[in-house]
Amino acid sequence: MIMATLVCWGLWAFVLWSVNPETTNWLGFSLFYLALFLSLAGTAAIIGFLVRFIFLKRQLAFRAVKIAFRQSFIFAFLITTSLVLLAYDLFTWLNLVLLVVGLSALEYFLISHGSFGIQPPASEAEEKETNIYG
Known part of the structure; x- marks a missing residue:
């Protein structure tokens, strides 16, 4: 996950300096925003996972x-999306809200x-109702 995020940041930097x-x-704009999106998503996922795994410790890693x-x-x-709206002069407080x-x-x-929407059955009786083979 870290390597993929670093690759995405590298791609974003490449697009930033070459386009x-x-x-x-x-x-060119699509590549810029796509690389930025993937980089931000990867970075936020790593930070979010570390916060949940180190500080909260209430759930399994997956x-x-x-x-x-x-x-x-x-x-x-x-x-x-906020940056795209800003680029097209459509970024207003109403659009942000x-x-x-x-x-x-x-x-x-x-x-x-x-x-x-797929929830495990709550009881054995419910499981028998949902099992089409039994």
């Missing part, structure tokens, strides 16, 4: 990684539905 924003087309990745992608999307509310609703939806 001229005054003469490039949409591909669950901490899963939560850290989900929240890091949302965070990276917020930052990258709508973006934060939308991403908060997405996070709430993902938390409330657990593993994409």
